[in-house]
Amino acid sequence: MTHDELQSLLGAYALDAVEDDEARDVERHLRECPRCRAEVANHRETAALMASVGAEAPAGVWDRISAALDDDPLPDTAALAPRPGSPRGRRRLPMRVRVAAALGAAVAAAVAVLSVATVRLDHRVGTLRRTILASPAAQAATAALIDPLHRDVRLTSADGRLAAQVALRLTGEAYLVDTDLPVLDRGRTYQVWGLAGGRVVSLGLLGATPVFAAFRVEDTVTQLMVTSEPAGGVPAPDSPVLIQGLIPVRA
Amino acid sequence: MVVGADVRDVGDAALVVAIGRWREDALAEAYRRHAGAVYALACRVLSDGALAEEVVQEVFLRLWRQPDRFDPDRGSLRAFLLAHAHGRAIDALRSESSRRKREEREARSTAEAGYDLEREVWDLAVAERVKDALVRLPAEERRAIELAYFDGHTYREVASLLGQPEGTVKSRIRTGLRRLQVRLVTYGVTGTGAEP
Known part of the structure; x- marks a missing residue:
């Protein structure tokens, strides 16, 4: 493949x-x-x-899980902690007691390593957002959205059924951050156009799946339009305008 | 988390570290935070409460046995647990023995078309936003995602159910998910209950 x-x-x-x-x-x-x-x-x-609905876990399942832990071999934590000898009962002792009961400097060293790892992990929870936005395209689009100086350009179809939002930064970088435009068939692409001084100029191709697509908008452009064209694009719009919108003037 | 800290006060990643140190209270806390969502998803895919309970049990026992399989760099604990639960539910669904149940279920789900998020929610605000983002998806993308995720169909099955080309369904699922993601980010929904 x-x-x-x-x-x-x-x-x-x-x-x-x-x-x-x-x-x-x-x-x-x-x-x-x-x-x-x-x-x-x-x-x-x-x-x-999407799945995060439905509140309560069923009654009784936790009891079954807890009972299963008693018959369980040690958890697979070779990478995280030393393995003590006797699994049964040990797990239920407080950590402090277990550390005291364990022997040797190796254990103390392992605990120190663990503490460092723990701080690191705690920190990561706070930066979950970064993980979710790991794709570079999503990051760039989100950076534009949270930039206080960006302008939102709303594009809509004549019948109001299709809409899109473009985040435009002062630098001219523009991102299609939200849209209802459907995925196009193979061999087609969305193309974005700008109206500048009475002329329509191509600002770039958005691809068949336009989410997060990026393009550039020069200062002279006052209005954006999107059409669907054959892959590779066309020099002048050849199809009806699907959605369009005025660029708000700079604050 | 530090030794002796209350597990209710720590984030999910620290909770998993504590689980790696055999702290049953940490597992109980992870269960308290996420078992409801795990159960709801398994129920929705399997349409069978008893099978869904088995999935819940399996998911949390694996977390206990192999906590290091969770890598906080690769996503939230909720997503990790739900991905495991979904995989187990799909395995059960696609196994020979459940074929009959599935046929009954399909007959039923045609009667229940439409989106049902009316159940109790772990976080009403988030659920509302997710629902809003879902209903605003192009209908064919939402349908493809629901048939795949909640009804457990492969994209090929979805294609034949909807009478659409396989490639189209594949890209609708992928694009729909990306659209949902960017909308949820725009709405400020970025986590899945990782904080206590």
Whole structure:
């Protein structure tokens, strides 16, 4: 499978909606591609938010889990902590007692390492946002959104059924941050146009799936428009304008 | 977390470290925070409370046995647990023995079309925003995501259910998820209950 083919599977893969052989191919690829790993992690966060309804865990399940712990071998924590000899009962002692009962400087050293790791982990919880926005395109678009000097350009269709939001920074960097535009068929692309001094100029191609797409807007441009064109784009708009909107004047 | 600290006061990542030190109270706290969502997802996929309870048990026992499989650099604990739960639920669903149940369930779910987020929610504000983001997705993307995630279909099955090309369904799922993500970020929803 090519990288593009693998990438196209990432959404379905994150939802366990691929065939077993495809899942194996994706997993092999994820081991060596941090970018695709980040994308899958993002999809899983999004899926988790969709699933985060329904409050109470069923009664009785915790009791079964707790009972199972008693018969359980030690947890697999070789990387995190030393393994004491006797598993049963030890787990329920307070940490302080266990440390005192354990022998040797090796244990103390391991505990020190653990404390450092713990501080690091705590810190990471606070920076969860960074993890979720790991994809570079999402990061750039979000940076534009949180920039207090950015301008929001609202684009809508004539019938009001399609809409999009563009975040435009003072530097001219623009990001399509939110849109209802549907995914286009193979061989098509969205193209964004600017109206500048009575002329329509191409500002770039947004691709078939325009979420997060980036383009540049010169100062002379007063209005944005989006059309659907053959892949590769066209020099002048050839199709009806799908959505358009005026750029608000600078505050 | 420091030794002896109250597990209720720490974030999820520290909780997992404590679980790695065999602190059952830390596992209980992780259960308190996330088991409801795990159970709700398993129920929704399996339409079977008893099977869903087994999934919950399996998910938290694995967290106990292999806490180091959770890497806070790769996402939240909630997402990690739900991904495991979803995988286990799908395995159960796709196994031979549950085929009959699935057929019954499909008959039922056609009667219940439409989005049901009316249940009790762990965080009403977040759930409201998620719901809003979902209903604003293009309908065909939302349908593809729901059929895959909540009904446990592969994208190929979704394609044949909806009579659409497989490639189209694949990209609708992926784009829909990205759209949802950026909307949720725009709404300020970025976490999945990691904080206590």
